[in-house]
Amino acid sequence: MGSKEDQSSAGGGGFFSSIAAGVRSWGTAVHKSVNGLMGYEGLEVINPEGGNEDAEAEALRGRWKQEDRDSYWKMMHKYIGADVTSLVTLPVIIFEPMSMLQRMAEILEYSELLNKADECDDPYMRLAYTASWFVSNYYALQRTWKPFNPILGETFEVINHCGVTFIAEQVSHHPPMSVGHGENEHFTYDITSKLKTKFLGNSVDVYPVGRTRLVLKKSGHVFDLVPPPTKVNNLIFGRTWVDSPGELVLTNLTTGEKAVLYFHPCGWFGQGRFEVDGYVYSSEEEPKVLMAGKFNESMSCQPCDLEGEPLPGTELKELWRCLPSPANDKYQYTHFAHKLNSFDTAPKGLLPSDSRLRPDRFALEKGDMSKSGSEKSRLEEKQRAEKRMREARNDKFTPRWFNLTEDITPTPWGDLEVYEFNGKYTEHRAQIESSTALTDADPTAIEFNPWQYPDESE
Structure with a gap:
């Protein structure tokens, strides 16, 4: 085992990461260059499942028709290396019927984890519950469809989901910035979000420039989140998939305790994909609780010693488990995502900017x-x-x-x-x-109106 400093810088280190290190050393997902397709020389098609398929055959397995793929590549290749957040008008073929503000609200699905954290007297378990809540959102982030960019002034409301009220608003168009606030009797959650991207040809790196503040009401403790970046692979050629390798750091700003969780990169034949492990540390940077799981399945934890090893006589405790999703759903939605899109969940007096x-x-x-x-x-x-x-x-x-x-x-x-x-x-x-x-107003009859000058901007 390494030192505490080594463990922290490695995104948790110790018991689980030492096992994973050997797996990661086997290699990464299979990178293949498309050389035989006219005008596509050198583009990488990354297959997370490995295999020996021909790169050209793999490249044609995406959702694009050949003519759409050709047209889109002609438009996009000039932007390689650029931040394309606001530069490009994208076709609806790659979209899901949801806006980015609705995506932001999907983190509410497992908010009972924060209720448990607020009621928990153990400071390290409190942080473990809170970190699991943030990890739980990554299952939704793996969807390969793009949400609509919100119109300036657009909003999204969720009222009384497990007692939580949530409002999000698009506050800037260039650069795109979204802001959200959620609250119930146990917590308040505030986020200012601005995405930064780098287009790489057949992939795009997404950097979550943002600030998160979570307050648990019983203790009054304030938490800050720094999430890992995300990479969308096979954007044009091949089957699109998403990876978020790197560290998630959740800090209790009130006490100095923190959770550092490592999201493993995808290796050969999908090895390591979805896996997360790390530790909850004391304010003295001593590991107190080890955490491990998969963000598409579950997260568990166990008390550990100063070397990061499980304490004798203790067992892994499951903190969170991903709920089943609809089978063969076109957009890979969860049941909760469908609820967010439904007018059945729209509050009375729905804002026309929703x-x-x-x-x-x-x-x-x-x-x-x-x-x-x-x-x-x-x-x-x-x-x-x-x-x-x-x-x-x-x-x-x-x-x-x-x-x-x-x-x-x-x-x-x-x-x-x-x-x-x-x-x-x-x-x-x-x-x-x-x-x-x-009381009896039909929300579907409301005309979408986020406009600053609603009578003059036609």
Whole structure:
């Protein structure tokens, strides 16, 4: 076993990582270059399952038709090395019928883990429950379909999911920034999120520039998250798949304790894919609890000694298990993702800026690709028209539910402006709930309206 410093820098080290180190040394997922397809020389097709298939045959197994693939590659190859977050208009063929704001809300699915953390008196188990909650979201992040970029001013509401209220809002278009606030009797959760990307030809690296603040109400402890980056492989050629190798670091800012979990890279024949292991450390950087599992299955923990070895007489305790998902679901949705998209879960008095109301999202959900594409183009042009109008009037966009603070927080991938929840949404919901006028309103009849100038931007 290495020293504590070695363990920490290795993303946990010790008992589980020492086993995995041998596995990782076998190699990585099979990289093959496509050389025989006209104009595609040198592009890598990465097969996580290994195998000896011809690279050209593997390249043609993606969701694209040949003519669409050719056209998209002609458009995209000039952006190699660039941040394509806001540069490229993407076809709806690669989209799922959900916006990024809805994706943000998927972390709420296992919020009972935070309820347990808040009730837990053991500081290390409290951190283990909290870290498992953040790990639980990675199953949803493995979906290979892209969510719609939110329109500036777009919102998404979740009311009373296991007692949790959540509101998200798109506060910036260039660069794209989303802000969310969730709360129940046990915790508050706040996130400012800005994605940074690097396009690499047949893959894209995604860097989660963001700040997360989680507060457990019983203890008052504040937690900060630094997640690993993500890589989307076989973006154009081959079967798309997602990997998130690297460290997740969750720090208790109140006490100095932290959890450091290592997300293993995908190795030969998928070896190591989905695996996570690491430790909960004391404020003195001593390992106290080892954690291990797979983010598509479960996470468990066990008390450990100062060398990171399991304490004698203790057993692994399962903290979280992934719920079953619908079989053969086109978009690989969980049951919870379907609930988030459903008007059955829309609150009374749904904001007209809500993601569920987007006509391009709704058309894609109904399988009408042509209408989805045309509506997406119409919304994007309307957004550009509003930008021109703001510039002509020397106006600024002001979010409704969040305020820009003076804080600039450093992240491993760049500095970030921080937004905070302003409390106005809580007042808004109180007024809605006390009103009887909207009881029977049909949310599907509401026209999508996130616009700053709703009567002038056509």
